[in-house]
Amino acid sequence: MTDLTQIDIALNNSAYPIIIHPDLFDLSAIRSQLGGRKIMIVSNDTVAPLYLETVSDLFVDNKVFNCVLEDGEQYKNTQSWQVIIDALANHQFNRSDLLVSLGGGVIGDMTGFAAASWMRGIDFIQIPTTLLAQIDASVGGKTGINHSKGKNLIGAFHQPKAVIINVSSLNTLPVREFNAGIGEAIKYGGINQAGFFHWLSEHVDDIKIKKPGILMQLISQCCQFKADVVEQDETEQGVRALLNLGHTFGHAIETATNFKYLHGEAVGLGMVMAAELSAQLGYCEAGIRKMLENLLQAFDLPIMLDSNVTANTLLTLMKSDKKVINDQHRLILMKRLGGSFIAEGVKDSEILPALQSCLSG
Ligand SMILES: NC(=O)c1ccc[n+]([C@@H]2O[C@H](COP(=O)([O-])OP(=O)(O)OC[C@H]3O[C@@H](n4cnc5c(N)ncnc54)[C@H](O)[C@@H]3O)[C@@H](O)[C@H]2O)c1
Ligand SMILES: [Zn+2]
Secondary structure (H helix, E strand, O other): OOOOEEEEEEOOOOEEEEEEEOOOOOOHHHHHHHOOOOEEEEEEOOOHHHHHHHHHHHOOOOOEEEEEEOOOHHHOOHHHHHHHHHHHHHOOOOOOOEEEEEEOHHHHHHHHHHHHHHHHOOEEEEEEOOHHHHHHHOOOOEEEEEEOOEEEEEEEEOOOOEEEEEHHHHHHOOHHHHHHHHHHHHHHHHHHOHHHHHHHHHOHHHHHOOOHHHHHHHHHHHHHHHHHHHHHOOOOOOHHHHHHOOHHHHHHHHHHOOOOOOHHHHHHHHHHHHHHHHHHOOOOOOHHHHHHHHHHHHOOOOOOEOOOOOHHHHHHHHHOOOOOEOOEEEEEEEEEOOEEEEEEEEOHHHHHHHHHOOEOO
16 A cells, blocks of 8 residues: 555656655656666755755666756756756767756756757656645646746747656745745636635645645645646647636736746736736626635735836736737636636736736835
């Protein structure tokens, strides 16, 4: 009897397991694929001292190299990508070798992009160590880095060969980072999982004390929600766009405040903006915003933008988001909690008041 959960994600050209274990980095599901391949573990200077040795030791039959980068979203850029690529070149990695990401979404996205671009694509494994990366970023194959003009502007779809989650690695995660991960969990509730939204509301205290069984359940459910969407639409031609609920607003908040808000915090606030806009346009009831605010606040997440950023600045940044088509905003809005849809052609004049209502400055 084992207490791990495995979720299999099946795509057209790839299928891979997400292994969720309460207190181990469990490679047994993929051990047969490891052979004698060279391994490069990419991590950062916060996570490496905590977990790099443990993870390196798991690759008993492999030659293991490390690439430890500086910690922070501001390092999710071409320079860090170049550092990984140089390490692969220096150690003569070829198409049969393997990259491993060990860290949060920043390390996962960058490592994935290095794997996508080195020799036109080599295999990689995600070992996510933040809640946000465990429930969202590590699953689904979106990889990339930021450009000074905006987040994730450079990237590729490249699926990992496995996602290995050790829930107990969250014990060292700062509480603010943990809560930011909950911001993305709430997102699934807003998109199409109203029942899960209520489940989160009912388990706030257990989640906050990181009760192991509850966290296993939370992470497994979110991975399953994401897998279901990605299986339907791997490269975001349709339904996968719903996963961007709160994100066009959120990316603008992150860029405008120079990353003062964490990604999950910005997404939470972005959902409040989306709910407000949905209500103003008559798509949903005004009460949805309040329900969202209550749950965000229960996890100490912000519901007003506390900064001297203006609504116009946010709007300008929203236009540089990848989702703007011919100057018409394409936004994810809500008809009800758990009833998100793609709204085309939303106008600036409609968006501004909704932004304004979330600024406290
Ligand atoms: N690819 C996708 O589908 C996708 C989805 C969502 C978000 N993202 C991206 O993910 C990034 C955000 O990821 P994040 O929230 O994980 O941030 P992050 O990677 O910056 O990690 C947050 C902080 O926690 C530290 N940390 C990580 N694991 C730790 C642990 N176990 N103990 C102690 N400290 C730990 C990190 O070093 C960092 O300081 C953004 O760049 C976002 O664009 C990608
Ligand atoms: Zn996100």
